[in-house]
Amino acid sequence: MSTPARKRLMRDFKRLQQDPPAGISGAPQDNNIMLWNAVIFGPDDTPWDGGASSDVDNYKTIDCKLYGWLHESHTCHNLLAYSLEHSKQRAVYRTFKLTLQFTEDYPNKPPTVRFVSRMFHPNIYADGSICLDILQNQWSPIYDVAAILTSIQSLLCDPNPNSPANSEAARMFSENKREYNRRVREIVEQSWTAD
Amino acid sequence: MDSEDEMAAMMEDSNDDEEFYGGGGGYGDDDSDSDGVVMDYDGFMDHDSDDSDDLSSSHLHYHHRSQNYTILDEDDIRQCQEESITKISTVLSISRVAAGILLRHYNWSVSKVNDEWFADEEKVRKTVGLLENDSPLPDVKELTCGICFETYPRDRMSAAACGHPFCVICWQGYVGTAINDGPGCLMLRCPDPSCGAAIGQDMVNKLASNDDKEKYNRYFVRSFVEDNRKTKWCPAPGCEYAVDFVVGSGNYDVNCRCSYSFCWNCVEEAHRPVDCGTVSKWILKNSAESENMNWILANSKPCPKCKRPIEKNQGCMHITCTPPCKFEFCWLCLGAWTEHGERTGGFYACNRYEAAKQEGACDDAEKRREMAKNSLERYTHYYERWATNQSLEKLSDIQCQPESQLKFIVEAWLQCFILDALYILRYAEYLSALFVNLIVECRRVLKWTYAYGYYLPENEHAKKQFFEYLQGEAESGLERLHQCAEKEFQVYLNSEGPSKDFNEFRTKLAGLTSLFSVSVDIFCQQLIGAGVTKNYFENLVRALENGLSDVDSDAVCRQAGSSKNVGSGSGKGRGGKGKGPTSRSNSSRNIDDSTHWSCEYCTYANVRSPTVCEMCQQRRYVNLYPNPTYHMVLYIIQLFIVVRVDLKLKLGTTWWNMVFGQI
Numbered sequence: 001m002s003t004p005a006r007k008r009l010m011r012d013f014k015r016l017q018q019d020p021p022a023g024i025s026g027a028p029q030d031n032n033i034m035l036w037n038a039v040i041f042g043p044d045d046t047p048w049d050g051g052a053s054s055d056v057d058n059y060k061t062i063d064c065k066l067y068g069w070l071h072e073s074h075t076c077h078n079l080l081a082y083s084l085e086h087s088k089q090r091a092v093y094r095t096f097k098l099t100l101q102f103t104e105d106y107p108n109k110p111p112t113v114r115f116v117s118r119m120f121h122p123n124i125y126a127d128g129s130i131c132l133d134i135l136q137n138q139w140s141p142i143y144d145v146a147a148i149l150t151s152i153q154s155l156l157c158d159p160n161p162n163s164p165a166n167s168e169a170a171r172m173f174s175e176n177k178r179e180y181n182r183r184v185r186e187i188v189e190q191s192w193t194a195d
Numbered sequence: 196m197d198s199e200d201e202m203a204a205m206m207e208d209s210n211d212d213e214e215f216y217g218g219g220g221g222y223g224d225d226d227s228d229s230d231g232v233v234m235d236y237d238g239f240m241d242h243d244s245d246d247s248d249d250l251s252s253s254h255l256h257y258h259h260r261s262q263n264y265t266i267l268d269e270d271d272i273r274q275c276q277e278e279s280i281t282k283i284s285t286v287l288s289i290s291r292v293a294a295g296i297l298l299r300h301y302n303w304s305v306s307k308v309n310d311e312w313f314a315d316e317e318k319v320r321k322t323v324g325l326l327e328n329d330s331p332l333p334d335v336k337e338l339t340c341g342i343c344f345e346t347y348p349r350d351r352m353s354a355a356a357c358g359h360p361f362c363v364i365c366w367q368g369y370v371g372t373a374i375n376d377g378p379g380c381l382m383l384r385c386p387d388p389s390c391g392a393a394i395g396q397d398m399v400n401k402l403a404s405n406d407d408k409e410k411y412n413r414y415f416v417r418s419f420v421e422d423n424r425k426t427k428w429c430p431a432p433g434c435e436y437a438v439d440f441v442v443g444s445g446n447y448d449v450n451c452r453c454s455y456s457f458c459w460n461c462v463e464e465a466h467r468p469v470d471c472g473t474v475s476k477w478i479l480k481n482s483a484e485s486e487n488m489n490w491i492l493a494n495s496k497p498c499p500k501c502k503r504p505i506e507k508n509q510g511c512m513h514i515t516c517t518p519p520c521k522f523e524f525c526w527l528c529l530g531a532w533t534e535h536g537e538r539t540g541g542f543y544a545c546n547r548y549e550a551a552k553q554e555g556a557c558d559d560a561e562k563r564r565e566m567a568k569n570s571l572e573r574y575t576h577y578y579e580r581w582a583t584n585q586s587l588e589k590l591s592d593i594q595c596q597p598e599s600q601l602k603f604i605v606e607a608w609l610q611c612f613i614l615d616a617l618y619i620l621r622y623a624e625y626l627s628a629l630f631v632n633l634i635v636e637c638r639r640v641l642k643w644t645y646a647y648g649y650y651l652p653e654n655e656h657a658k659k660q661f662f663e664y665l666q667g668e669a670e671s672g673l674e675r676l677h678q679c680a681e682k683e684f685q686v687y688l689n690s691e692g693p694s695k696d697f698n699e700f701r702t703k704l705a706g707l708t709s710l711f712s713v714s715v716d717i718f719c720q721q722l723i724g725a726g727v728t729k730n731y732f733e734n735l736v737r738a739l740e741n742g743l744s745d746v747d748s749d750a751v752c753r754q755a756g757s758s759k760n761v762g763s764g765s766g767k768g769r770g771g772k773g774k775g776p777t778s779r780s781n782s783s784r785n786i787d788d789s790t791h792w793s794c795e796y797c798t799y800a801n802v803r804s805p806t807v808c809e810m811c812q813q814r815r816y817v818n819l820y821p822n823p824t825y826h827m828v829l830y831i832i833q834l835f836i837v838v839r840v841d842l843k844l845k846l847g848t849t850w851w852n853m854v855f856g857q858i
């Protein structure tokens with residue numbers, strides 16, 4: 001039952017576990033290796049990183065792992081709305097959830113990637129689909145899950161307003177950066193409480 | 196087709212027999228084809244022409260100078276492709292595969308490739324993905340595939356010129372997926388995203404499955420037609436030919452070998468004299484919903500209460516709207532019915548309406564309706580005629596002369612001269628096919644003149660008049676042709692074949708031969724008429740393409756006079772028999788009377804100027820034999836005369852007089 005696609009997906013998963021890039025994590029669902037859940041942390045020092053609201057000046061970025069535990073050495077003024085379930089040890093703030101659907105044509109065909117969390121970004125559609133070249137015509141069989149997630153992470157801060165999926169966001173990004181950042185932070189805050 | 200070749204042979208043979216053609220000017224007088232007008236035997240002599248600089252093969256047939264396109268079948272396409280590749284491969288000193296990739300990238304233009312290469316070879320190599328040196332695989336025992344991350348021994352790995360190794364299984368998957376995605380596989384590059392090395396046919400043949408190899412090959416051959424700006428596929432359903440075109444004159448008409456005629460520019464059916472823009476507008480208009488709206492506006496009125504459109508198709512003026520409205524009103528004035536009745540004029544008139552109209556109280560809606568109606572009427576007028584001509588064109592095409600009448604001709608003469616009869620049959624077949632072809636083509640041109648008429652600006656009355664006059668002449672000429680084709684040939688169907696008894700046969704033969712001579716006369720007359728009509732249509736097309744620029748209302752009247760003379764001239768020819776042909780030749784429009792000549796383009800009867808038309812300033816188009824049917828006609832006449840003379844010698848004078856009488 002081990003097709004080339006599945007073999008390759010197993011390898012991708014092993015690689016992800018052994019050598020995870022920063023701010024990225026993902027795993028296949030329990031009974032289906034063709035469907036993955038992944039999480040991307042907002043890149044540091046960007047509106048996506050869950051930075052404090054404007055009235056808090058000192059805010060240290062928290063270095064948190066998905067399946068890990070909180071460090072003692074964080075300070076924050078706002079009580080972050082995260083739920084710590086000891087059994088799952090899951091922190092839900094400033095993370096953005098995605099799903100990746102693979103087919104038997106993988107790696108010759110790219111997976112379908114969608115954001116589950118609500119996003120406000122020029123290249124992300126309202127339904128969560130992503131407008132990214134390597135996921136369409138610039139796909140190469142050499143890209144693996146880590147590469148996909150890394151490039152999506154960098155897309156967050158480097159949008160391409162020339163091919164807008166969300167015209168409002170694209171316009172705001174080009175014209176009114178402050179407003180854009182504010183909206184992004186709003187979305188990020190929402191992702192704290194989302195489950 | 197065999198008959199085509201034999202026709203060609205016969206034509207070439209007849210070139211030598213100058214005495215057949217009284218006029219002296221050779222039949223193959225190509226110098227007179229001055230402006231490359233496509234001759235009407237193109238439909239039959241569509242041999243491949245050797246005109247483009249890329250083609251050098253000798254297996255293609257003779258070249259006709261006035262043709263600016265070539266029909267290619269699959270083998271021709273392959274051959275041309277191979278030749279281009281060989282050329283590039285030798286000139287640039289690269290492999291054939293690399294030459295193929297290069298050519299495909301530059302749309303199969305050999306000159307473009309040469310220019311770009313010698314301008315900046317580095318840049319070209321980079322853009323196309325052709326590396327200078329072939330990096331071999333690293334010299335280690337085992338390598339890791341970049342796609343599946345498994346390790347394999349060196350011989351199970353493969354790489355393009357860039358040297359990036361991938362295992363053969365992954366290569367097969369990669370190449371297979373690309374091929375199944377479509378013609379994009381021709382531009383395949385190395386899987387490594389940072390590397391743009393091109394994957395050519397040699398790697399595909401090495402790494403893909405047999406099915407995929409076949410598909411790739413087919414895409415490659417098809418690309419020669421699809422990516423090449425000079426070639427297009429023939430749009431006829433089921434036709435496998437491609438057409439290579441040399442853009443020169445504005446005439447884009449192509450006759451494919453499958454007998455479909457189309458315009459090379461817009462790939463619609465042939466549509467002279469209108470241009471491609473007008474054609475697409477017209478087709479769009481025929482299919483657009485706008486006409487429906489116009490119709491509703493023009494032919495229906497809204498219910499005064501519920502405003503729904505109502506069309507009245509019969510009956511009196513008392514209208515009751517459908518439920519739930521059920522409002523009753525008068526159709527004419529749209530007023531409530533309660534206020535009508537006997538007093539206001541009864542059920543078929545409406546005094547109130549008339550009164551209101553007289554006071555000019557009709558409102559804007561009425562005006563809009565009027566305008567819509569006019570525009571719709573105008574469109575309907577032209578569209579109906581266009582559509583009728585189209586259906587007639589289709590009918591004419593299917594209709595071919597039934598075998599019986601030709602067979603009959605053969606049988607009648609077979610008793611006497613088998614060989615000559617065969618000739619006659621062949622020519623009769625050829626001529627009748629030409630005839631049908633001509634009718635179809637004329638119908639088509641006439642059809643498109645209606646579309647042309649629709650787009651003529653309303654305010655240019657002189658042009659409109661001239662156009663309608665030309666069109667009327669064309670139409671009547673065509674009707675006459677059509678009539679001849681359908682009615683005159685009926686005469687054959689009623690006759691029976693010759694019987695065995697000699698006397699009976701003699702009487703029959705007398706009847707048949709006189710019938711035959713009459714029919715030959717009619718045939719010739721029709722053909723000359725066809726020649727005249729064909730010329731006329733050519734003139735019409737040319738005039739329309741020049742945008743009717745040479746319009747002069749006086750000229751219109753003069754032409755009306757002169758053309759009538761010409762028309763009656765050819766009518767007179769019908770009565771005469773043996774002497775017919777010589778006098779008939781004078782009825783051609785290009786005659787040189789000692790007093791005047793008719794201009795080919797605007798049909799103005801020039802009196803003073805001998806070489807340039809006074810009206811349209813065009814040089815006189817001198818062509819002694821306007822079309823090849825003329826020569827066929829003459830040949831048949833000669834044949835007929837020869838045959839009759841021979842018969843006379845063989846059978847003796849008495850029998851001759853009995854059979855032919857005073858004919």
